[in-house]
Amino acid sequence: MKKLFLGFLSIFLVFSMLAACSQTSSNEGSGDSGSKDGKKRFAIVFKNTGNPYGEKQMDGFKQAIEALGHEAILKAPDQPTAEAQIQMIEELISQKVDSIAIVGNDPDALQPALKKAMDQGIKVLSLDSAVNAQSRMVHVNQADPVAIGRVQIEAISEMIGGKGQIAVLSATSQATNQNAWIEQMKETLKDPKYKDIELVKVAYGDDLRDKSVSETEALLKSYPDLKGIIAPTTVGIAAAGKVLTDKGLKDKVHLTGLGLPSEMAEYIESGVCDWMYLWNPIDVGYLAGYAADALVNETITGKVGDKFTAGDLGEKEVVEDGDGTQIMLGDPFKFDASNIAEWKEVY
Incomplete structure (x- = not known):
């Protein structure tokens, strides 16, 4: 009986060790532990892939986040649907990113996922195409x-x-x-x-x-x-x-x-x-990057009157936007035959 007991005990211990190893491996692969180098992680989710405007916007976001010493995560679904963005938001929540900047494919459909993110301490803002005021802390707008x-x-x-x-x-x-x-x-x-x-x-x-x-x-x-x-x-x-x-x-x-x-x-x-x-889509993404950092650092909370410095764009202020708030980049710019040769080399 003693030998039989020891045999069962040995088998139990082996399975326990295997289960523990399996759990450890699962956690390491999930991204739950945060960035390994200690940098904060800022995500941007554009409407869809293959969009040159979106690529420029994400470039600007990445430029700002990396200038601030953080890690930028750039994501976009194959198709411009709310369902595809929701899946990406859920993935980012599981990775425990510090902030999510979203270019919404739908103003309301993303609300449950984005509220879930905010409830877990993730700072959420929209840019370019806004989500509703209940789904974000502030919106970054291109122009009036x-x-x-x-x-x-x-x-x-x-x-x-x-x-x-x-x-x-x-x-x-x-x-x-x-x-x-x-x-x-x-x-x-x-x-x-x-x-x-x-x-x-x-x-x-x-x-x-x-x-x-x-x-x-x-x-x-x-x-x-x-x-x-x-x-x-x-x-x-x-x-x-x-x-x-x-x-x-x-x-x-x-x-x-x-x-x-x-x-x-x-x-x-x-x-x-x-x-x-x-406007310059690079600047829209760049402004969103600095706004996300200001939210994470609690320099701003998204309320009217909040101010922060947005790198090369200078000081920006949070203003009213219907039921929510927004940060305005500037006025639309005219491109015609007199200046297009110059600007086509820029973006």
């Missing part, structure tokens, strides 16, 4: 939405001589920044001086190049008298520029919106797009 919407209507009106049909080629129907700009476009069009301009459709290319090309072609087919297209998305405006070029529609259908100088230079230089607007 009113100015962005208004200036694009002013541009297309001048291009088409204040008369004719126009359409909007947007990103996704859930993108908060796009929707805010489009609403402001519609408000601007109510001005009597735009009474001869008709907005015939808002189309959605989902920030996918092929779909944006297809949507542009569909607009041209459905509205043969179309005079202008506004594409407030870098993917959309480049896709529209290609379609108008391929179809030889220069001076027949005018184009403006928000684009990357490096992608739009050929269309501005050819005259397919007379001019367009944007």
Whole structure:
């Protein structure tokens, strides 16, 4: 009996040791223990991969975080869906990152995941495309939405001589920044001086190049008298520029919106797009990186009046944004034939 007891005891001890080893191995691989070099970890989640604008934005974020001596984690799903971003947020929560900066694919659908992150002490902010105020501590905005919407209507009106049909080629129907700009476009069009301009459709290319090309072609087919297209998305405006070029529609259908100088230079230089607007997406990401650091260090909490220094961008202040708060980068910048050669080498 004694030998039998010792045999069972030996087997029990072996299995206990194996289980302990297995548990240790699992914990080491999960990322739960934090960064091995002691650096704080700051994550950014963009809308989707293959988006040049998003790549520039993440570059700026990485630049800021590394300048502050921390580790930057750059993530983006293959498709611009809330479900894909939720999965990534859950992974980041399990890794116990210090902060998550999110470019939302949906203003509300991400709320449960982002609230879970905040409940576990992770500082959450949105940038570019906002999530709702309950899902983040502060939002980093590119420019005043009113100015962005208004200036694009002013541009297309001048291009088409204040008369004719126009359409909007947007990103996704859930993108908060796009929707805010489009609403402001519609408000601007109510001005009597735009009474001869008709907005015939808002189309959605989902920030996918092929779909944006297809949507542009569909607009041209459905509205043969179309005079202008506004594409407030870098993917959309480049896709529209290609379609108008391929179809030889220069001076027949005018184009403006928000684009990357490096992608739009050929269309501005050819005259397919007379001019367009944007801000520096690198600076948007850079500002978000410094804002995330300020939240983690509790220099700011996201309340109105909070101030912090954002590296080369100088001092920034938290201001009101509907039910929440935001940090504003600056005004939209005009790119045309006079300056596109210079800026296409920058971004």
